[in-house]
Amino acid sequence: MPLLARTVLAPLAVEIRSDAIDHLPTLLRETNIAPTGRVAVVAGTGIGHDLVADLNLPQATTHVIEAGDLSHARDLARLLKTSDIDALVALGGGRVIDTAKYAATELGTPLVAVATSLAHDGIASPVASLRNENGVSTSYGVHTPLAIAVDLDRVLRAPAVQRFSGIGDVLTNLSAVADWQLSHRHTAERYDGLAAALAYSGAEAVLRHPKGIDDPDFLYTLASALVQGGLAMGMAGSSRPCSGGCHEIAHAIEHLYPGSGSHGQQGALGALYCTWIRDDRQLWDDLVVAYRRHGLPTTPTELGLTPDRLTKAIAYAPATRPGRYTILEHRDMDTHEIRHHLDGMIDELG
Template structure:
């Protein structure tokens, strides 16, 4: 009987702990990513250069490349600069915009990329997707997954709490994305990747039921691992399906209707809660509602910073943002009146959840 298996690309190293950045040089050497420190250090505004200084003792031949903006143009400019010499790896140090810029530039010129995350705002730290702005709109671009992922909890702790809370929203929204994928499998026969589902759901479940908060190292480690698993789930199946469902469609619609209102993580967390209610999953709805409340994430339109009418409009517009994706929103095909009615019922159900 033949033994059938598939090859899955994963990072060579994943480090989530305090003090990880100062030991980046030895890590890259031990994993045979860069023995001599011939790397391009890509840093964002703010504390990027200070972090790069921590790395330099172990990366004596590194070059520093400051970037700003998180745009496609910035990524192309960075890629052009990387052609000046041969690098063992591109090391993106900072938050999501910096890391996505580095991921795109490294992929464009086939250079291995190392993520050094200083915040846990989203699953981009390990995903095969770079989210970059171009001509006033944000687009998603396929890239290689990082060859290594480093998260230094010292810097996560020192960063804004709002970013970490956003990461919680992004991570637990995977539960909704998986449920929407399963719905598409049942209704339309869409292929379902069990390994991708397992990775995405396992990390989100661990976070959903964790009793700690963003001040606890144990909780931050679980959050980092959940975001990394979400990124790997996308790499496994070659799609954002296990991490993007109706929750992300709602977020995209909110970005169009009220740009800059809230973080991506806050929007997808609320979107996941609304979609979970619309699917009639009452037990999961209560679990998710309590989790969002525990971590200070919005559960209503007012808490997000918009009014009920705008949120209802976002529900109607959401399917147009991803025409190729089937979620509970496409399944119900709500018009404006039906969306308003469902959201009123949602508010009643939310008020009944004990926190």
């Protein structure tokens, strides 16, 4: 009988530790990505100067860059086009890492992602979310980082809202996987059980963890789950393991009412609503407990929205991802039905 298997693209190393930045030279050497430390390091304008000052990489060139726009990523690729480097190191939060992922892909250069915040699962994903020339956030396919490090000391110093956002982003995986399974049953969409299990298990670990955002063990669990989500997307070849109706609602909120919370908070509220209309009462109860433990929104007012505005966003949500099948497309509700279920959820929350 033949032995069948598949090859999964994954980083050479994943390090989640309190001193990840200090340990970066060792990581580059032991993985043989850049044994002499001949790398370009990029960091954002916010705390970038402080970050690069802490590095012990005498052979590195450092660049403090504007980040978050497609134009920034292209500027970075042009800047480094003639550089003689073994790798590009992105040091900072999601905007810097996504900007560097795009530039590294354009250059065909290995990327090492060193995260100093835990706001979303882009740390390890093959996707860069960047604003295009019209100011619209757009997802671009990129190479997965060749190595990943998360500096938990820096994560603790980052604003707490970033950790809340990361928790919300992770917990949406539970709803997203349910949507993927639903689509597989009703539309015969390909379902990758291994990718789904990777995303789901990380989210479950965060859901069940009793500690909060300042606990080192919880932060390790959160960081691991965010990395798992990114790897699951790479394995699946799409965002399906981590993005369903929950993220459709998040994108709709951001489009219609920009500034209403972070993406992770928006997605968390979307996941709660999707779980409610899916009638998965056990998961819904578990999510409410976790949301209240971590201060995530359970009602539209906690996100700065009125019920009418959230109803409008939910009605608009399927238009944000044409062709994707989730519980929202499955139920195909009009605004009256959406509001009826939303009112029922709010009443249940007391």
